[in-house]
Amino acid sequence: MKKNIIPIVLTIIVIMGLFLLYANTKSNKNLSLVAQVTYTCNSNKTINAAFFKGESKQVDPGQPPIPSGSVKIILSDGRSFDLFQTISADGARYANSDESFIFWSKGDGVLVLENNVEKDYTGCILPIEGIKVLSPNGGEIWSKGQKVEILWDAAKEIKSVNVRLAISGNEDSQSFNAAIVSNIPNAGSYEWVVQDLYADVLGVEDLPASDKYLITIENSEHNNVYDTSDAIFGIK
Numbered sequence: 001m002k003k004n005i006i007p008i009v010l011t012i013i014v015i016m017g018l019f020l021l022y023a024n025t026k027s028n029k030n031l032s033l034v035a036q037v038t039y040t041c042n043s044n045k046t047i048n049a050a051f052f053k054g055e056s057k058q059v060d061p062g063q064p065p066i067p068s069g070s071v072k073i074i075l076s077d078g079r080s081f082d083l084f085q086t087i088s089a090d091g092a093r094y095a096n097s098d099e100s101f102i103f104w105s106k107g108d109g110v111l112v113l114e115n116n117v118e119k120d121y122t123g124c125i126l127p128i129e130g131i132k133v134l135s136p137n138g139g140e141i142w143s144k145g146q147k148v149e150i151l152w153d154a155a156k157e158i159k160s161v162n163v164r165l166a167i168s169g170n171e172d173s174q175s176f177n178a179a180i181v182s183n184i185p186n187a188g189s190y191e192w193v194v195q196d197l198y199a200d201v202l203g204v205e206d207l208p209a210s211d212k213y214l215i216t217i218e219n220s221e222h223n224n225v226y227d228t229s230d231a232i233f234g235i236k
Helices: 002-025
Strands: 032-040 046-053 070-075 080-086 092-095 101-106 109-114 131-135 147-154 160-167 177-185 189-193 197-199 204-206 210-219 226-228 233-235
Touching: 046 109, 070 101, 080 101, 131 210, 147 160, 147 210, 177 189, 177 197
Parallel strands: 131 226
Antiparallel strands: 032 046, 046 070, 070 080, 080 092, 092 101, 101 109, 131 147, 147 189, 160 177, 160 210, 197 204, 210 226, 210 233
């Protein structure tokens, strides 16, 4: 009997959460709604999240972009948070003013930290198909001037994607990170001639030789949904 009740209770919680999210989106007049999703977590917990995009802010050349997004989340325990996006080199990070609550979206999952501890909401993922990088996926060697094909698989709901190239590094590094192409149709493939790219953070046009490159394919309308090569590859 208890097993039959659990799915019904979860359905009611999700519906109530989405209704509350819809009511709250009307108050965000200066922000545009990008996506509404529901994450499922361990112990049958859920997180309803509404992602918003703000106006882009001008920065000086060579300076990192200023995040302008935000997220409204409602937890299945009844708590809700309005969080603003912060600078992050890995995924999309949102936090309250004192950083006591952090909502860190990475690919199809999310990390929830309360006072820097992951405790009540763990193993949270999107129960829908996202994006999967197929090639390059580790071990390949590219050369400048070579024509290569970048391949991925993505949910049909994703209309367009961005393709990014980066040298693997930690969050505090100034590793190379640049867009190969942005806002292209989600066709599953893109041909590219390996060449210099403009690195936003470094403010230079270059393509350093390295054996630690990664490709990232992200939803151009909602960059919290993305995938990165499973392992590093090289460009010489």
